[in-house]
């Protein structure tokens with residue numbers, strides 16, 4: 084197949100960018116979307132043109148590094164699939180595909196399609212953990228956790244921290260990401276002691292990072308490659324409200 | 334330089350008491366002194382994150398480095414199937430000794446007893462620690478933890494979280510690390526690549542790192558430096574490793590005097606999605622846990638053109654079950670891989686390229702899971718469709734993400750047709766040589782996780798890498814580092830304008846400038862591909878003296894071409910993945926040569942190292958304990974020059990035997 088690409092090029096955070104047009108021939112339907120970029124980049128090197136910078140690592144849909152905005156959708160058209168797991172058989176010969184970086188004030192562009200998502204790390208550092216030092220654990224089976232709860236916690240913990248939820252949201256809200264971590268730990272007995280402070284601190288950090296407010300449009304969950312559910316946002320709202328009430332009463 | 338004397342420093346005493354005694358006698362560092370001791374941790378995978386968090390909790394000042402944009406994205410995140418621990422929750426006869434025994438035997442008697450026993454001892458604590466952090470392992474309805482079986486064992490000791498165990502374990506360690514970052518006890522540097530170890534008076538005292546966003550070179554001091562930088566499987570270009578995984582940190586350490594051990598011991602994993610074309614950038618693993626429930630077969634007839642589902646039962650060759658009845662589909666990886674290669678080379682392979690075998694879930698899906706569910710639901714005489722429907726639900730819960738991934742990549746639905754799989758490079762048992770303390774031959778320089786050589790001998794058992802990484806980080810280094818740092822409490826932080834730092838930064842800069850100024854015609858990627866091809870063909874699943882000698886010559890020629898015709902576009906002082914890649918490929922090329930040198934030295938077949946000259950009539954590997962029961966530890970002596978040091982292995986607690994899985 085032949086694919087026409089319009090790709091965002093931007094030298095660094097200080098300059099402005101623009102869409103550039105490229106044509107890639109001999110695209111095989113078995114290629115992944117990123118392998119098509121590999122082919123294009125090799126061609127650019129041959130033409131003495133600087134290759135396009137994009138983030139990627141595992142190429143298995145698990146590290147959360149890849150982050151392309153493809154034809155107006157984070158990670159492209161398929162549901163439950165990251166950019167690296169998207170294959171060219173999803174497209175047709177002659178298609179024109181527009182590729183841009185995540186857009187959000189809290190995710191500044193570093194170069195081309197690469198953005199800075201360190202805000203997510205700072206949110207986790209503000210409370211996304213159980214405070215248990217190494218060596219303080221009891222025997223793992225002393226803590227029975229019902230399968231339903233364990234499965235729900237696991238489903239929330241499957242978030243890969245890619246930021247597609249933010250990219251999909253017209254308010255650039257990080258609620259789905261934050262709610263996934265808050266839910267995982269709120270559902271488990273290990274998370275109970277810090278349940279309230281966790282919700283309050285993570286939401287405060289999210290606001291401080293410049294993410295927008297959630298207006299419940301649901302765009303995040305629709306685009307999330309790990310199908311993190313909106314139920315988590317509902318749970319976060321409850322947790323936050325509960326925590327706010329009890330913290331103002333002290 | 335004084336000649337190196339290898340001392341593994343394994344404590345005296347009975348095997349079961351070594352670690353306990355060590356822990357109660359190792360010198361401690363008091364809390365006030367810990368605050369003035371600085372530790373650099375390079376790498377934030379399972380080994381690095383767990384080490385950094387634990388050391389910071391103890392009071393040390395820690396800095397962490399990783400080349401990805403967040404510590405959470407280290408390659409450990411991709412581990413699928415599970416983590417071993419001798420908990421004996423299944424009441425099936427597991428014990429510390431059995432895990433120790435399985436690991437030594439699985440490693441084909443090329444691992445160090447003392448280290449492996451310690452690993453087995455702390456394995457149970459790892460599960461406790463992870464559960465306490467909120468890692469959502471799979472559980473039964475009664476709330477207890479579940480286990481599955483992995484290759485090379487006859488007990489069920491593998492803990493898991495669907496096919497995403499590495500992700501959940503790493504997120505646990507990452508959250509512990511972030512907690513310390515939030516407290517200010519760890520300073521993290523993401524998108525930073527370590528490019529050299531700085532030594533002062535023979536001791537590791539810091540690193541040179543490149544800020545990958547700005548291109549600036551930075552100097553960082555530490556009283557000790559921990560390399561937790563993962564494996565080097567990407568030397569083969571195609572592997573199951575993440576794209577960025579590389580040997581650079583370990584290689585720079587090697588050039589600074591750290592011996593590199595058993596470089597030729599690489600693991601080829603039997604169940605990966607086969608190569609589909611030239612564009613292929615990486616290979617995808619289908620977890621070993623699938624061998625629990627999938628049966629591996631090829632048609633009995635050569636060149637059988639029928640679709641898999643049309644080939645009747647009696648015309649299928651379940652070759653693993655046939656050759657190894659005791660372990661069947663659960664033989665260790667090296668054996669399963671070679672058996673697949675043997676069938677394909679003999680012309681029985683399937684798929685378009687004929688370089689694949691089937692991994693078939695139909696019979697377990699129907700007979701094991703379908704029937705059990707039907708019985709549970711009280712359905713009498715269920716029909717085939719019901720069994721398939723019920724079985725699918727269970728399989729989906731156990732392996733859903735793997736089946737989805739397979740479908741996404743190949744376009745075929747593994748619930749309906751058998752998977753096609755072929756062996757691929759997966760893991761490196763070899764790595765930086767370390768003693769019992771995990772210290773390399775450079776004082777103050779440690780190496781943890783896949784980057785070291787320590788616990789897996791010539792072949793690693795499934796679900797043991799996660800165990801080792803977390804054992805090293807949570808439970809070993811917090812003790813063993815005291816042995817060194819207790820003698821360093823008087824050392825003040827050395828200012829980074831010390832000449833050793835200046836010198837190291839200068840030589841790092843010169844190398845980067847050299848790479849970018851060659852201005853030749855070929856991309857780093859194209860050199861990497863060519864190196865990978867040489868390595869796979871001549872130092873891959875089967876090796877021979879002739880092939881290895883050719884490979885060495887070809888790699889040396891490739892190196893020359895690299896340094897005269899490389900093209901690196903983009904700037905030196907900005908974000909430039911091409912430049913990062915070029916540096917890594919340069920190091921891979923040098924490592925590739927050493928791997929061939931090592932493989933050539935080892936005139937035996939053991940574990941993942943199979944020399945065609947050394948096999949029995951049936952094609953089984955022929956180990957030579959009399960002459961090769963040693964760890965090969967290579968000292969870098971100059972360009973293409975290495976000196977071999979041998980660490981003799983002694984087995985006092987295990988009877989050495991020919992590995993037998995029949």
Ligand SMILES: Cc1cc2nc3c(=O)[nH]c(=O)nc-3n(C[C@H](O)[C@H](O)[C@H](O)COP(=O)(O)OP(=O)(O)OC[C@H]3O[C@@H](n4cnc5c(N)ncnc54)[C@H](O)[C@@H]3O)c2cc1C
Nearest residue numbers: 376377378379380400409414415527563782783796798799
């Ligand atoms: C697909 C797959 C599935 C697997 N499944 C399993 C399994 O089910 N069970 C099991 O036990 N094992 C499994 N393994 C093996 C296991 O995942 C790895 O061996 C293990 O996670 C390695 O952990 P690590 O901490 O040593 O290194 P890694 O997780 O690879 O981390 C390396 C770290 O070092 C950093 N780094 C590297 N070089 C530099 C540098 N120069 N400068 C700065 N930072 C650097 C990286 O950024 C990263 O943070 C699997 C492996 C693969 C490939």
Ligand code: SF4
Nearest residue numbers: 242243245246248307
């Ligand atoms: S919630 Fe989904 S979209 Fe958002 S970071 Fe997590 S995985 Fe990505």
Ligand code: FES
Nearest residue numbers: 140142147149167
């Ligand atoms: S590259 Fe890891 S999720 Fe896409």
